[in-house]
Amino acid sequence: MNIVFMGTPEFAVPSLDMLIAEGYNVVGVVTQPDKPQGRKKVLTPTPVKAAAERHGLPVFQPVKLRAPEAVARLAEWKPDLIVTAAFGQILPKAVLDMPVRGCVNVHGSLLPKYRGGAPIQRSIINGESVTGVTLMFMAEGLDTGDMISRVEVAITDEDTSGSMFVKLSEAGSKLLQEEMPRLVAGETTAVPQDEAEASYARNLTRDDEKMDWNRTSRELFNHIRGLVPFSGAFTMWDDQVFKVWAAANPEQADVLASSDAGQAEPGTVLQLGKNGIEVRTGDGSLWLTEVQPAGKKVMQAADFARGGTLKPGMVLQ
Template sequence: MNIVFMGTPDFAVPSLDMLIAEGYNVVGVVTQPDKPQGRKKVLTPTPVKAAAERHGLPVFQPVKLRNPEAVARLAEWKPDLIVTAAFGQILPKAVLDMPVRGCVNVHGSLLPKYRGGAPIQRSIINGEPVTGVTLMYMAEGLDTGDMISRVEVPITDEDTSGSMFIKLSEAGSKLLQEEMPRLIAGETTAVPQDDAEASYARNLTRDDEKLDWSRSSRELFNQIRGLVPFSGAFTMWDDQVFKVWAATNPNHPDAQGTSQTGQTEPGTVLQLGANGIEVSTGSGSLWLTEVQPAGKKVMKAADFGRGGTLKPGTVLR
């Protein structure tokens, strides 16, 4: 049986590696085009492309999969089953109808919650205690297809989007591994999603990265974790971007400081010390532990505080 795999980021690599290790006949891999990265804008292959080349698999990188030429190219592989994981493009009906065993997707949430492109980040930002992976048949809607199986994965206060991407990619690979024999045989049982329970995880924008100090310390803590290690959160200090890469759990005993609420303007630097930089919020205070001033590298907030350029009473905007 011919299998075509579609994916782009690191999240998808364990699923591709599993298919190869289990001896399935992966005839080709579809991934996003190479993109320039870094200050020197070096053209860099996607993690899935790198994995495919490591396995000696042919790779196809269409700018738009819905173009008739791209559909025709994909059809040359004669797929019986298409497996996707964070591919990054919506599959057109011509592709969905192509394989006799259908198109299945490894999605990083417990559907129907968090349909869309940023389910892992949004789950953390919204303070969810648990998320998971859903294996689903693909339909023309955005993550609306029937669900084959799901697995739950807890989110701890120590988790960031980076750590959850790893946990969920591994959980997704195992889920796919368990279902592959039934997918090949056409013996899966799938159930429709309840659209009334659906929510959407839209892609993150610059606005999602801005810290609003009028929010609670817990909400800000979750926001910071949800943006690591990708964009990071930021605030404005002295009219320049001041990035925040880590903060201490506000419920942890080590995080307790002056904890002023309603006594100082949210965003006010309360103190600088061994724990980092304590900032007032709309409810409680938050210790920043890793920061990045404009034009500088990421550093420990305690080290930055000892420099003396940021002083108590400064208001971050």
């Protein structure tokens, strides 16, 4: 049986590695085009491309998979089954109809909740305590296909999007491994999603990264964790971007809150010290523990506080 794998980020690599380790006949890998990375804009392969080359597999990187020439190129591999995991492009009907065993997707949420491109980040930002992975048949809609199986994974207060990507990628690989014998044999069963329970996790934008100090301390804490280690959250200080990479859990912080917290407007710096930077929120305060001033590297907030440029009473916007 010919299997084509489609994926792009690190999230997809464990599933590809599993298919190879289990001896399945992966005839080719489809991933996004290489992109410039870092300040020097070095053209860098996707994690899935790097994994495919490590396994000696042919790689196809179409700009648009729906282009007729891309569909024709894919058809040359004569796939009986297509497996996708965070590929990053919508599969056109011509591709969905190509393999006799269908197209299956490893999706990082408990469908039908959090359909779309940023389910892991938005689960954390929204304060979910549980998420998971769904293995599903693909359909023309966005993550609307019938569900084959699901597994739950807890989100702890120590988790960030980065740690959850690792946990869910491993859970997804195991879920796929368990189902592969039935997929190959054409014996897989699936159930439709309940549209009444559907929600969407649209891709994050720059606006999603900006902190709103009128929100509760808990909401801001979740917001920061949901953007690590990718973009980071940010606020404005002295008309410049001031990034926030970590904060103390507001329910567990054993630091004495400032007595001025109740009188200050949200965003006001209340105090600075060895514990970091305390900032007024909509319902109390939040201690920032890792920050990145404009033009600087990420640093401990306590180290930045010793510089003396940020002072109590200043307001973050």
